[in-house]
Amino acid sequence: MASYDVIIIGSGPGGYVCAIRCAQLGLKTAVVEGRETLGGTCLNVGCIPSKALLHASHMLHEAEHNFAKMGLKGKSPSVDWKQMLAYKDDVIGQNTKGIEFLFKKNKIDWLKGWGSIPEAGRVKVGDETHEAKHLIIASGSESSSLPGVEIDEKVVVTSTGALELPKVPKTMVVIGAGVIGLEMGSVYARLGSEVTVVEYLDAITPGMDGEVQKNFQKILKKQGIKFVMGAAVQSVDALKTKAKVNYKLRKDDSEHQLDADVVLVATGRKPYVDGLGLDSLGVEMTERGQIKTDDHWQTSVKGVYAIGDAIEGPMLAHKAEDEGMAVACVLAGQHGHVNYGVIPGVIYTHPEVANVGETEENLKDQGRAYKVGKFSFMGNGRAKANFAGEGFVKILADKETDRILGAHIIGPMAGDLIHEICVAMEFGAAAEDLALTCHAHPTYSEAVREAALACGDGPIHS
Incomplete structure (x- = not known):
């Protein structure tokens, strides 16, 4: 032993x-x-x-x-x-x-x-x-599934099967508009698949900032991804090479069906x-x-x-x-530390989406007074040069103390940019601290500084 x-x-x-x-x-x-x-x-x-x-x-x-x-x-x-x-x-x-x-x-x-x-x-x-x-x-x-949906990892797949399909499908239905569904849906949409996302709720990326949800969905629609929102999937009929997705719309209980070469079940884990x-x-x-x-x-x-x-x-x-x-x-007898209030989340689509800390919805529910500093990537020189001007940086700060409470980014390299704000939050920084920090030009990170400036006297390039 x-x-x-x-x-x-x-x-x-x-x-x-x-x-x-x-x-x-x-x-x-x-x-x-x-x-x-x-x-x-x-x-x-x-x-x-x-x-x-x-x-x-x-x-x-x-x-x-x-x-x-x-x-x-x-x-x-x-x-x-x-x-x-x-x-x-x-x-x-x-x-x-x-x-x-x-x-x-x-x-x-x-x-x-x-x-x-x-x-x-x-x-x-x-x-x-x-x-x-x-x-x-x-x-x-x-991966978790739904009642009435049997996974075979060939026609009806989880993210595991979606990573090794024998060919790029002509049509794909993604059940679930969370991180996994949108990332894998983006991959196949770029490769030429006709992708339809079916989501039970009325907004994509559950739990994210509401403004981010709306803007992100608009961007994905422009990229050719279709959405059926407020839809409860009842069953998936898997045939030899195709599948039929049966769902009901929650608003009127009407029944509908979608055909697909591949169905990706992305309903969480x-x-x-x-x-x-x-x-x-x-x-x-x-x-x-x-x-x-x-x-x-x-x-x-x-x-x-x-x-x-x-x-x-x-x-x-x-x-x-x-x-x-x-x-x-x-x-080992030391102090173990995890700050659960500063754990970033990232969706690696293009543009990327990243968030940390509180959303506006959370702060409203708490009754906490806050202010919003927002800056569009269309005002960022580097982003415009790289065809990456879609999206924005949004910083939420305490109305009285200016302490950063959360941040939400849609834009180029959002998954990397969010960490500047994570470090600031870890140290209890104010939005003004970010605003007064010199940022190299031209970089995407200047958009973060501009959003911090927007929490005070206003951004420069907007």
Whole structure:
């Protein structure tokens, strides 16, 4: 029986980051992983491969729509779908091998196989049982479906199947207008598919700032994506090579049908805890099937911790990473810190969409007095030069103290720009602090400064 200080179940962003930090802090560490490669959903069938396809399809869009405007003449490139998938697989391979290298570098043992917890302090992998002072569950999540919708990963697919379709479909119906649905819908729309998004609610990207939702949907419509809002999907009839999506409109209960070559079910994700033995172990769960934890990420069973998608909170890789590092610090006798009020969210369409902190709707519900500083990318010289003038930066600040409460960006590199505001919020900065900080010209980041200026005496270029 092998003995460790820490055994982590799952090698996704939460698990592998936690393992590396544990090892760096002097703890003898092992990770249980049943896949053939490390990195979990994110690196294998999630964040990384989807970004590869988003990048490739955006390059195609630029060649088709903007190259000629810049004096780059010639025949538009054709799509070699097999080569694009090979490029995506190569990106996955580079990243997963990178994690394997980091495990070896930090002397972390990879216990290959699927793990279960027969009792606190022990993990069973295959026929072997391993002992540890602390166990950390970082088992991640899996795609959730709807009643009446059966996934076959061929015609009716989750994001996993959407990353390896044998060909680009002529028509695609996406069920769900959240992050995954809009990103993958964007990929196939750029590649020539006729994409229709069916959403139960009346707005896309649930939980985001209302102004962002409206503007983002307008931009996606201009890109050719169709939307059916307020629609409750009743069933999906999968035939050999096609599918029929049956739905009812909530406003009048009328029944409708859509035909598609491929149906992407993007209705969210749920914790993946099957086979861990949590029931017999006595681990408390929430009503939504998440693992309950205390302020130090410990479950109801002493010595057993949980992080990432398996517990409450946004299902984001970087949230899992933060929790992984924090738990490692706790186990090493240090203070583990995660500021849940400053966790950014990003949608990697074009333009990108990013947010952090409060929305206007939240602040109104709280009855908090606030002010809005907003700046359009059409006033940003770099954005105009790069055909990226759609969108805006919006900063929300306390009306009395000017402290930044939240920010919302639609525009070029929004996923990178948001971090300037994250750092400012982490330090409790005022909008004026951003406004008085010199920003290089010409950069997209000047739009952030202009939005901060708009919280005070006004922006310069608007």
